Amino acid sequence: MSKRISLTRYLVEQQRVNGHIPAQLRLLLEVVSRACKRISFEVNKGALGGVLGAAGSENVQGEVQKKLDIIANEVLIEANEWGGHLAAMASEEMEGIYLVPNRYPQGEYLLLFDPLDGSSNIDVNVSIGTIFSVLEKPQDQRGVTVDDFLQAGAKQVAAGYCIFGPQSTLALTVGNGVAMFTLDREQGSFVLIEDGVKIPEDTKEFSINMSNMRHWDPAVRRYIDECLQGEDGPRGKNFNMRWIASMVADIHRILTRGGIFMYPWDKREPHKPGKLRLMYEANPMGWLIEQAGGAATNGRQRILEVQPTQLHERVSVIMGSKNEVERVQRYYAEYDAEQQAVSA
Numbered sequence: 001m002s003k004r005i006s007l008t009r010y011l012v013e014q015q016r017v018n019g020h021i022p023a024q025l026r027l028l029l030e031v032v033s034r035a036c037k038r039i040s041f042e043v044n045k046g047a048l049g050g051v052l053g054a055a056g057s058e059n060v061q062g063e064v065q066k067k068l069d070i071i072a073n074e075v076l077i078e079a080n081e082w083g084g085h086l087a088a089m090a091s092e093e094m095e096g097i098y099l100v101p102n103r104y105p106q107g108e109y110l111l112l113f114d115p116l117d118g119s120s121n122i123d124v125n126v127s128i129g130t131i132f133s134v135l136e137k138p139q140d141q142r143g144v145t146v147d148d149f150l151q152a153g154a155k156q157v158a159a160g161y162c163i164f165g166p167q168s169t170l171a172l173t174v175g176n177g178v179a180m181f182t183l184d185r186e187q188g189s190f191v192l193i194e195d196g197v198k199i200p201e202d203t204k205e206f207s208i209n210m211s212n213m214r215h216w217d218p219a220v221r222r223y224i225d226e227c228l229q230g231e232d233g234p235r236g237k238n239f240n241m242r243w244i245a246s247m248v249a250d251i252h253r254i255l256t257r258g259g260i261f262m263y264p265w266d267k268r269e270p271h272k273p274g275k276l277r278l279m280y281e282a283n284p285m286g287w288l289i290e291q292a293g294g295a296a297t298n299g300r301q302r303i304l305e306v307q308p309t310q311l312h313e314r315v316s317v318i319m320g321s322k323n324e325v326e327r328v329q330r331y332y333a334e335y336d337a338e339q340q341a342v343s344a
């Protein structure tokens with residue numbers, strides 16, 4: 001039987017052998033993975049555990065909260081607040097930041113999370129997940145503020161997600177490629193299933209909510225129009241489409257077999273840059289995708305270089321197989337040049 005490598009062992013190797021992560025970060029990631037395990041068990045209870053359905057409240061973004069959104073948020077906070085590795089946390093489900101209470105030891109990291117991604121899929125038994133991102137607390141003696149969190153995605157020191165599907169699988173990067181671990185429920189531990197995950201540079205599969213087509217901008221329309229024309233169009237090949245409506249599941253598929261995922265700006269709410277959140281959805285996913293050889297952009301700028309100005313900032317998202325993402329970027333550049341020429 002081949003040797004099984006647990007997440008714990010992988011992290012120890014990242015720390016000791018490769019010197020990639022300090023001990024504090026290793027311990028923090030252990031705690032996050034334990035929280036993901038707890039959430040996985042809660043998710044699996046479904047109707048039997050009374051965890052389905054709406055909670056009867058709204059989050060800061062005006063979205064109806066599901067019971068599991070709140071349960072997952074509490075699990076992550078409870079697991080992480082006393083460990084001594086963190087200074088503060090931020091979540092999709094909380095308006096402000098959560099400071100580690102004074103009664104617990106204070107750490108050097110900031111943790112951001114989307115505790116339950118794909119909330120609309122909870123009640124219909126479709127894959128959902130937890131997304132997380134770790135930043136370093138800026139070095140100074142002040143107490144932590146929201147401004148400390150407003151760092152570009154390129155500053156992340158760890159990022160990942162745990163998908164709760166037919167299997168619970170945790171994908172992780174500490175800046176040394178992407179590794180995936182599946183939860184062995186009998187052993188109670190995450191076991192390495194793939195290291196050095198690589199996304200093919202080309203693809204024949206796109207992922208976008210087609211019902212928004214009439215609201216997109218011309219660059220995205222052009223790209224999707226050409227995909228839809230298949231063999232008869234300029235791309236000369238047929239494309240397939242997948243939309244799970246859980247970013248975590250769509251990105252997991254792309255990390256597994258390639259593809260392009262888009263949730264672009266659209267004109268329904270023109271003042272918003274996009275639907276997805278920069279700091280705890282696009283940044284961690286963007287870094288994972290890049291670490292697997294893919295690309296992540298808002299059409300005009302690399303996502304990891306977007307300087308956040310708000311905790312719950314939104315962003316237009318185009319990520320996945322490199323050549324396709326670069327093509328969409330090119331279409332944006334061509335469209336912008338045309339617009340400039342018209343207005344000159």
Ligand SMILES: O=P(O)(O)OC[C@H]1O[C@](O)(COP(=O)(O)O)[C@@H](O)[C@@H]1O
Nearest residue numbers: 114116117118119209245246247248
């Ligand atoms: O309802 P739509 O347009 O299909 O949107 C689906 C998108 O919304 C999200 O569910 C937002 O995440 P939350 O469930 O964490 O709010 C993404 O995971 C997904 O890509």
Ligand SMILES: [Mg+2]
Nearest residue numbers: 114117118281
């Ligand atoms: Mg989400």
Ligand SMILES: [Mg+2]
Nearest residue numbers: 092114116117
């Ligand atoms: Mg969520």
